Amino acid sequence: MKNKDVFSWTSMVNGYAKFGELELARKFFDDMPERNVISWNAMVVGYSQNNQPNEALKLFLNMVEAGLAATENTLRIQFSLILENAVVDMYAKCGSLHAAATIFNEMVERDLVSWNSMVAGYASHGHATKALVLFEQMTRLGFRPNDITFVGVLSTCSHGGLVSEGQDYFKSMKRNFWIEPKVEHYACMIDLYGRIGQLEEAYELIEKMPMGASVAAWGALLNACRMHKNVELAKVSAYKLLELDLEDSGIYSLLANILAYERRWS
Template sequence: MITAYASHGRAKQALNVFEQMISGGFKPDDITLVGVLSACNHGGLVAQGREYFQNMKRKYGVETKKEHYACMIDLLGRVGLLEDAHELITKMPKEPSAAAWGALIHACRMHGNVEVAKIAAPRLLELDPEDSGVYVLLASICGSGRRWGDVKVARRMMRERRVKKIPGRSMIELAGEFHEFLAGDESHPQSEGIYNALDQLYAMSKLEDC
């Protein structure tokens, strides 16, 4: 119930269920507290999130794990507390996970923080150097901040490491059969007709704009 409420953005209901659980004499485990922190994250409840996180061991007897740190870093990053999020990730007792660094760099994109992104991206690439999305994301953040030199560096790293951007794709089901399309793909046997139909739809949309 806690996780379900949290995933649907109903933070207060999730925390109410948790407090009922505690008052009923039940002891939370590490998964329960991931749900609680996730609820604080989705609800932007920074003070409550900090309190639950700090009391995990003392009050509930639960050791903090990478998942709890990732939730807190995401929570702090979402509300713009990027310095606090970076400080927390550097104080982790264990090596930060890709989820933690990923949460931090996505918060950098949200708030346009180039400096922290330049710290987080290399650490994330150490864990997964073949992830083209990290290079593209870093270049996008630097571009938003008009740091064109840093954009060139990100793109050069991608070329030197021979990492290719994964093309966008979509899939539809028609008469029980699935059809997958890649960006610029012409391998489908009806691709000519599909592109013609798309061109017509685009032309019609431009007429609607007029």
């Protein structure tokens, strides 16, 4: 394009933000020769919808300082939601789940970030039932989960050893919500199989990954091999990890410990 106006730039920011490419969205946003309130909102909403409420809040405050909030009422509503999401996210990550839930339950308005923060908080602190109940409540109320939501849900199933539930949720991503599983979702499933000792199933899933296994996926399998004393599969996992990062001393140490435990001294 020879001539790019504020609408052209904003379209690029909005497009990248919607697909979670926040670094590219922010680069376009920062390079814009001029911005309007829609440009700012596109970037703020991008951060918010991709579970980065602190970045959303920071940018929103910059927007306010620039005098670009449309009306006093819009300012109040947007600020309230972004701020509450940031606080819920903070409390949930710190393990103060009662405080996070109190704020969440008192929120006049919630968006997907609000629900994702609570689901992820319950998941990471071992409250599997609460996380899954909240997820089902969220979908019943008409909120459409995204890939971040399912990382929280599958992590919940992994930490809770809920194999059949995890399999159902993993399949439902594409079947019910048209979400293509990403590396993180496969890693959650591999961790789930590994924790309960289904190492062959975990390995088969790694082999079927369409995008190639990540450090997280092979690392989950290696850790499961340590837990369940599977030396041969541990060697396969460790060598795959070393192909991805040859200088990670932790991989060598973990494999050495697994072999030593089985008295494979040579």
